[in-house]
Amino acid sequence: MIRFVFRLLATISLALAVILAVLDATRSVAMSRLVLTPLGESWKTLSPATLDSLRAMVEGRWPLLWDIVAVWLLSAPGAIVFAVLALLLYAIGHRPERHGDFAAE
Structure with a gap:
């Protein structure tokens, strides 16, 4: 069941x-140059209130976490951040293949 949740999140x-x-590809074609939109900019466009509330919550409890990790993560391209997250979640939820469980194999 837990593996299913990780694969679903992936x-x-x-x-x-x-x-x-x-x-990003559409913007790149329109501008005739490579455009990689940072995750923070995409999030701010979609829902600025949730980004501000997350920032206030994280800065209130762990200010160093916001300054080091969150700022770096929000400045990275959103497509790459979610692709890496999908890879990690899939690796966690991956079911290893079984070999040699039966004598006939």
Whole structure:
């Protein structure tokens, strides 16, 4: 059951990565140069209130975490962040193949 949850989250993350990659590709074609939109900019466009509330919550409890990790993560391209997240979640939820369980194999 837990593996299913990780694979489901990996699928959702991959879908978000593809959506952000298509948006970046469309902008790149329109501008005739490579455009990689940072995750923070995409999030701010979609829902600035949630980004501000997350920032206030994280800075209130762990200010160093916001300054080091969150700022770096939000400045990275969103498609790449979600693609790496999808890969990690899939690796956690991957079911290893069994070999040699039966004598006939």
